[in-house]
Amino acid sequence: MLKERIQDKSAIIGVIGLGYVGLPLAVEKAKAGFKVIGFDIQESKVKMVNEGHNYIGDVVNADLEKIVSDGHLRATADFDELSDCDVVAICVPTPLDIYKQPDLTYVINSTKDVAKRLHKDMLVVLESTTYPGTTEDVMKPILEETGLVCGKDFYLAFSPERVDPGNLRFKTKNTPKVVGGVGPESTEVAKLLYESVLEAEVFVVSSPKEAEMTKILENTFRIVNIALINEMAVVADKMGINIWEVINAASTKPFGFMPFFPGPGVGGHCIPIDPFYLTYIARKYDYHTRLIELSGEINDSMPEYVVTRVMKALNEQGKCMNGAKVVMLGIAYKEEIEDMRESPALKVLEHLEKNLAHVSVVDPYVREFMWEGEKMKTAPLTEDLIKQADAVIITTAHKKNIDYKMIVENAKYIFDAKNVLSKMGIAGENVEVL
Numbered sequence: 001m002l003k004e005r006i007q008d009k010s011a012i013i014g015v016i017g018l019g020y021v022g023l024p025l026a027v028e029k030a031k032a033g034f035k036v037i038g039f040d041i042q043e044s045k046v047k048m049v050n051e052g053h054n055y056i057g058d059v060v061n062a063d064l065e066k067i068v069s070d071g072h073l074r075a076t077a078d079f080d081e082l083s084d085c086d087v088v089a090i091c092v093p094t095p096l097d098i099y100k101q102p103d104l105t106y107v108i109n110s111t112k113d114v115a116k117r118l119h120k121d122m123l124v125v126l127e128s129t130t131y132p133g134t135t136e137d138v139m140k141p142i143l144e145e146t147g148l149v150c151g152k153d154f155y156l157a158f159s160p161e162r163v164d165p166g167n168l169r170f171k172t173k174n175t176p177k178v179v180g181g182v183g184p185e186s187t188e189v190a191k192l193l194y195e196s197v198l199e200a201e202v203f204v205v206s207s208p209k210e211a212e213m214t215k216i217l218e219n220t221f222r223i224v225n226i227a228l229i230n231e232m233a234v235v236a237d238k239m240g241i242n243i244w245e246v247i248n249a250a251s252t253k254p255f256g257f258m259p260f261f262p263g264p265g266v267g268g269h270c271i272p273i274d275p276f277y278l279t280y281i282a283r284k285y286d287y288h289t290r291l292i293e294l295s296g297e298i299n300d301s302m303p304e305y306v307v308t309r310v311m312k313a314l315n316e317q318g319k320c321m322n323g324a325k326v327v328m329l330g331i332a333y334k335e336e337i338e339d340m341r342e343s344p345a346l347k348v349l350e351h352l353e354k355n356l357a358h359v360s361v362v363d364p365y366v367r368e369f370m371w372e373g374e375k376m377k378t379a380p381l382t383e384d385l386i387k388q389a390d391a392v393i394i395t396t397a398h399k400k401n402i403d404y405k406m407i408v409e410n411a412k413y414i415f416d417a418k419n420v421l422s423k424m425g426i427a428g429e430n431v432e433v434l
Contacts, residue, residue, distance in 0.1 A: 002121045002155070005086055006192050009033040014085035016110045018045045018075060020269070020339070021127060021161040022091035023056045024172040027063055030072035031173075032197045037085060038075040049075035057337050058163070058171055082117040087125070087193060090114070091161065093269075094128045100276045100296075102131055104138060111142045118146050123155040123189050126208075129215050129270065131277035134158075135208035136182055150182050157181035157190035158208035160215035165268070166337040176200045180211030219274040220292060225260040226271070227295035230302050233262035233434055237309075244419050244433060262434055264395050264417045265302040265344025267333025272299070272342045303347035306434065307355065310391050310415050313432060317413070319390055322356040327389040329407075330396020330418075331363045331378065338365040345395040346371075348417075360385060364401035386410040394420050 005011035015026040018040040030036040052065040067073040092106035126135050135158040140150055150156050159179045177194045181187030194202045205211050236243040251259045266272045279289045311321045333343035352359050360379040368377045392411045397418040408428040417434045
């Protein structure tokens with residue numbers, strides 16, 4: 001019956017968690033013709049969705065307004081409505097604690113919420129990134145405590161999210177999907193669901209563990225290569241070599257090389273976090289993931305390295321970091337978005353303040369942010385602000401809404417940690433590049 005309801009779009013779909021993953025997924029499912037109920041414990045998000053007000057950059061405002069007004073999408077904080085759902089997708093955070101151990105609190109609580117309302121012929125899909133084994137070893141026992149049997153009475157699968165905030169080419173709808181179910185029946189139903197929603201290929205793997213490991217591999221590949229190029233940048237600077245020119249030259253090779261670029265660290269919810277899920281679970285198998293941990297150490301050292309380079313430049317000008325006026329251009333972790341999750345710019349700010357610099361943050365996408373328990377407002381970009389600064393640090397590669405030509409013409413010293421100026425064809429003797 002569930003297959004038929006998916007095929008004729010009569011299935012009711014619930015999405016738990018209306019953040020960067022959940023809301024775009026809910027929107028696409030609603031646009032595909034399904035009736036979708038979004039669940040979130042934050043009343044503010046529930047209210048905004050029901051009013052058709054978008055708060056996620058990758059969601060088109062007009063799309064959200066239309067599907068809400070048409071009745072295809074609504075949000076609620078009443079989890080009892082899960083009983084009405086034929087399909088439930090769990091898209092909640094899976095953070096690391098201070099010791100870089102996975103915190104599955106949100107996944108476990110969401111699974112318990114589903115278990116209380118679990119019924120026959122229901123499909124439950126976890127999309128939150130986690131370590132291999134979570135779906136089968138953590139979620140399945142909770143759901144089966146109801147007396148219902150996975151594969152017989154209900155279906156369970158894992159399908160990793162592949163959200164890239166700000167990507168203009170690949171969105172939720174056209175990004176290939178990986179699906180691994182607990183048993184062939186679960187895999188078949190989950191595959192059918194995503195094929196009914198997405199325009200991209202749905203790739204099937206043997207079990208949830210392979211699907212969970214897929215996401216870990218994708219971001220481990222990135223963290224390791226980013227660490228490699230960050231280390232190369234440090235070595236190149238000591239040797240007086242332009243690492244950006246080296247990368248461009250190496251990129252001319254048509255095989256065996258993929259360019260990665262140095263910067264003040266890595267940000268976002270995926271790259272700095274996901275590989276450490278594997279580090280955690282690997283210890284249970286008596287294996288130490290040395291390359292992942294070393295990569296994390298290298299990337300985590302980059303914010304301090306950036307501040308050290310700026311401090312050295314100020315010293316050469318007879319100035320001290322203590323009391324220096326520093327302008328940071330960008331606090332978001334990525335260009336042209338407001339997302340600050342795990343932003344390395346925050347760590348640069350922390351090191352600047354530890355060295356007693358007076359810091360102003362400029363970011364056209366972020367008006368204010370929480371800093372040390374208080375709201376910190378970003379500064380407007382003005383000629384006077386740049387003229388008065390002892391140093392300007394480009395920490396985010398925003399290319400829009402920032403007058404870089406004015407900055408280069410008026411700044412005493414610029415440290416471009418993202419090589420933005422060169423990419424925009426703007427040069428200046430006062431510019432130093434990572």
